């Protein structure tokens with residue numbers, strides 16, 4: 001249930017002259033109280049919506065609403081209204097929303113782009129259906145394992161592969177477009193199939209392994225020396241360390 005509506009708070013009291021009370025006929029006895037109305041949600045002021053006023057006679061204590069004001073009092077009220085300033089909190093809601101939008105925009109503009117993302121994107125786009133022994137021997141062997149052991153349901157012929165070795169690190173990328181259809185345990189098996197190859201490769205001895213298994217669109221399994229996730233929401237950026245530490249922003 002959302003509770004919303006309008007509320008008002010007193011934002012000023014003014015003595016008026018040249019105005020007679022319509023009840024007791026005394027002059028210069030009326031006092032106008034101005035209220036600032038605002039829209040609220042759960043009693044939190046969101047934005048202001050107009051002002052209203054009541055006049056009280058200091059002599060007979062009768063109060064009249066704005067619609068009962070005499071023409072003179074109405075005129076005076078137009079002047080009074082300008083001097084009745086709202087407190088800032090009547091704008092609290094839209095102020096906070098505006099501030100939030102501004103912060104998001106500033107954060108977006110100043111967020112550092114990680115140049116390693118481009119490198120990974122490039123390697124992902126170079127994944128190949130048919131790696132050869134000459135071009136990419138590790139991928140070639142991983143493909144052999146998948147072709148032998150992966151179930152036909154997930155179409156091993158749709159898989160793509162790419163392995164890169166750089167200094168003491170190796171990046172192993174496999175794309176399994178139907179990975180989303182596989183249960184978590186099945187996805188773990190995919191990782192184990194890759195391990196069969198990586199454990200037996202001389203080229204990969206003592207290398208830090210950065211393994212990414214991509215579904216149709218995003219990385220679903222990521223395993224690095226410091227991170228492992230198989231939750232369909234694996235953090236792709238954990239693979240960036242393959243390319244080295246994040247470069248410092250140039251000034």
Ligand SMILES: [Zn+2]
Pocket residue numbers: 021022023024025026029057058059060061062
């Ligand atoms: Zn009066």
